[in-house]
Amino acid sequence: xxxxxxxxFVEAYVAALHDQTAAVFAGAGLSIxxxxxxxxxxxxxxxxxxxLDVTKETDLVTLAQFHVNERxxxxxxxxxxxxxxxxxxxxxxxxxxxxxxxxxxxxxxNYDALxxxxxSKAGRLADVKRTVENLATTLPRRDAVVYKxxxxxxxxxxxxxxxxxxxxxxxxxxxxxxALQGDxxxxxxxxxxxxxxxxxxxxxxxxxxxLLGENRREHYCLLRRVQRADFPKASEYQYAKARQExxxxxxxxxxxxxxxxxxxxxxxxxxRRIEKRFQASRIFLSGSSIDYAxxxxxxxxxxVNDLARSLIIGGAGIxxxxxxxxxxxxVNGALEAVEKEGTRDLHDRLILRPFPIAIADxxxxxxxxxxxxxxxxxxxxxxxxxxxxxxxSGTRSIAEGVIEEFQIAHELGLTVIPVGATGSAAKVLxxxxxxxxxxxxxxxxxxxxxxxxxxxxxxRQILDRVLALVKKLQLDQRITM
Numbered sequence: 001x002x003x004x005x006x007x008x009f010v011e012a013y014v015a016a017l018h019d020q021t022a023a024v025f026a027g028a029g030l031s032i033x034x035x036x037x038x039x040x041x042x043x044x045x046x047x048x049x050x051x052l053d054v055t056k057e058t059d060l061v062t063l064a065q066f067h068v069n070e071r072x073x074x075x076x077x078x079x080x081x082x083x084x085x086x087x088x089x090x091x092x093x094x095x096x097x098x099x100x101x102x103x104x105x106x107x108x109x110n111y112d113a114l115x116x117x118x119x120s121k122a123g124r125l126a127d128v129k130r131t132v133e134n135l136a137t138t139l140p141r142r143d144a145v146v147y148k149x150x151x152x153x154x155x156x157x158x159x160x161x162x163x164x165x166x167x168x169x170x171x172x173x174x175x176x177x178x179a180l181q182g183d184x185x186x187x188x189x190x191x192x193x194x195x196x197x198x199x200x201x202x203x204x205x206x207x208x209x210x211l212l213g214e215n216r217r218e219h220y221c222l223l224r225r226v227q228r229a230d231f232p233k234a235s236e237y238q239y240a241k242a243r244q245e246x247x248x249x250x251x252x253x254x255x256x257x258x259x260x261x262x263x264x265x266x267x268x269x270x271x272r273r274i275e276k277r278f279q280a281s282r283i284f285l286s287g288s289s290i291d292y293a294x295x296x297x298x299x300x301x302x303x304v305n306d307l308a309r310s311l312i313i314g315g316a317g318i319x320x321x322x323x324x325x326x327x328x329x330x331v332n333g334a335l336e337a338v339e340k341e342g343t344r345d346l347h348d349r350l351i352l353r354p355f356p357i358a359i360a361d362x363x364x365x366x367x368x369x370x371x372x373x374x375x376x377x378x379x380x381x382x383x384x385x386x387x388x389x390x391x392x393s394g395t396r397s398i399a400e401g402v403i404e405e406f407q408i409a410h411e412l413g414l415t416v417i418p419v420g421a422t423g424s425a426a427k428v429l430x431x432x433x434x435x436x437x438x439x440x441x442x443x444x445x446x447x448x449x450x451x452x453x454x455x456x457x458x459x460r461q462i463l464d465r466v467l468a469l470v471k472k473l474q475l476d477q478r479i480t481m
Contacts, residue, residue: 006259006270009220014277016188018315020348023105023183024098025201029193029224031110033264034089042084043067046077065163078156085111085153091118094192097271099124101278102348105183106146109160109194109201111153115146123375130155135175149176166199180204184217191221191256192267196247205254216255222267223248225260279381280477282351283316283470284414285330286405287386287426288323290396294423299459301329303422304386306463308333311470312349313340319380321373321405322354326386351379369401374408382473383409384466385418388425398425415473416440420454421462430454443476 016022032038039060046067047054057063068074091114098106099118106115106126119126127139130152151159160169170177181204183189196202208216226244231237248258261267285308292300308330311318320330334350353376359365377383388402402425409416420430430453433440437447449469457465 005257006261009257009259010270010273010277012218013188013190013220013274014281017102017274017278018281018348020102020104021187022101022103023107023187023189024103025189025191025194026098026106026108026110026115027192027194028110029195029264030092030094030108031089031112031114031193034092034095034114036089036110036112036114037084042080046080049076061161061163061166064161068162068164074157074162077161078159081111081153081156081159081161089114091121093268094271096121097268097275098192101275104144105187106144107149107180107183107189108146109150111148111151111156111159113153119144119146128152129176131158132173132175135179147176147179149173149180170203177204181208184208184219185212186217188217189219191219194221196221196251205256209254219254219256221251221256221258222270223258223260224264225262227262276381277477279379279414280474281316282319282380282382283311284319284377284380284383284405284409285326285386286321286323286383286402286409287326287388287422288399288402289325289387289389289422289424290391292325292387292422293389294456295421295459295462300387300422301325303459303462304329305333305336306459307384307386307466309337310463310467312337314467314471316470316474317349317351319351319376320353321376322352323399323402324390327352327354351376370404370408373401373405374412377405377408377414378412380409381414381477382470383414383416384470385416385426385429387422388429389423398428402426403429410440417450417453417466417469419462419466421456427454445476446472 013022028036028038040054043060043063044054047057047063050063050066050070052063052066054063064077067077089112095114095118099115099122108115116126116128124143125139125141126144126146127142128146128148129135130148149160153159160166160173184204185208223244226237226240228234228237231240248260251258259270261270287304289300291297295303304326308318312334318330318334320327331350331352334346335344338344338346338349353372355369355372359368383405385402385406388399389396390399391397406416406418406429416429416433418426418429418433420427433450437450441447441450446469449465449472452465453469455465
């Protein structure tokens with residue numbers, strides 16, 4: 001069971017994604033499902049060498065300090081970090097979703113490199129801040145910044161592990177603290193896999209609360225609800241449950257809203273909801289045309305231009321492969337929309353992916369174009385298909401590229417909207433959807449809206465029919481998530 005606050009959390013975080021103010025703070029709980037050890041397991045051998053039982057220890061930072069005191073050094077501790085955190089781990093779905101979203105700021109207390117690996121796999125360049133010195137440099141053309149607040153496995157001797165490290169942190173890592181304070185004030189954080197037992201974070205949150213009072217920014221934290229099966233005795237479960245409820249209430253003092261879920265698998269469910277909700281606001285426009293038949297060379301371009309403008313004004317982002325006869329009109333419509341807002345900034349409002357043409361090898365070109373289409377279409381949640389024709393050697397035919405984009409969109413789970421009234425490939429695809437409608441539109445209430453897309457009409461009528469279907473899809477996405 002997911003807490004009632006989950007719906008408002010999804011909406012707020014999606015809004016932050018659109019505003020480019022979304023951030024993540026990842027704790028050990030994000031990495032443990034991949035096979036990484038938790039602190040207790042990491043320190044098991046060290047506790048045994050000290051004659052202690054790690055299962056009875058509640059302050060593991062002090063336990064690490066005991067080891068350093070006894071050994072007069074931290075070599076064994078460093079070696080344990082190297083051995084455990086250099087193990088190859090398969091990325092979790094949660095890492096992959098978080099890396100695929102347009103989040104630009106990632107904070108973590110983890111020593112592993114899973115966030116960086118996930119960003120790399122998603123084709124994003126990460127500027128990793130492992131030390132205070134790294135804060136003074138900027139990686140050119142970076143897509144995201146990863147702040148490793150407690151260091152990195154590449155430098156185990158500098159990792160924040162012991163009580164000495166924590167006590168020295170305000171001085172040794174002051175710039176990290178300052179940077180985090182700034183982000184907590186200006187961005188909306190999702191805390192995931194985090195226990196809130198870190199004294200550094202507690203100090204920073206307390207400072208922000210003192211400085212801003214009730215004007216602090218709201219953040220969110222995913223927390224696994226304590227379960228009866230976690231405890232041998234009912235009394236222990238009741239105690240832990242009561243304590244967790246108090247912790248959730250206490251987090252509100254810092255503007256952090258705790259979202260309780262029954263299991264870690266529900267973390268993935270919520271992240272997928274955020275991903276789908278964000279993608280639904282991005283619309284892929286596919287199409288190509290020579291003379292805009294059957295609408296004509298005046299009404300056809302007007303439809304494409306007005307559709308792009310209306311989608312942007314309605315809050316959607318557009319993804320386009322810049323198809324022949326369609327791409328320039330999409331750009332024009334998008335520019336008209338943003339100029340109406342008093343800006344010309346198309347960042348994240350219009351994503352253009354013109355195709356690489358100069359590839360002589362036909363087989364290689366087709367292979368690259370297919371991969372290119374898949375990456376491009378995967379950024380959206382809805383795909384609209386207009387016209388879809390080409391002319392080769394004087395012969396007019398259906399554009400196979402538009403057909404392939406339809407197939408990829410359906411395979412990736414996008415909702416497909418072929419506007420049959422524009423003819424050519426769009427009409428063929430509209431008929432294909434109608435022939436197996438329930439497979440493409442499993443929910444009720446869409447057939448009449450979809451059928452109307454093939455009816456002749458004025459540019460205004462066709463546009464209104466498309467926008468009505470898009471609006472219903474986006475509204476239902478909010479309700480049924």
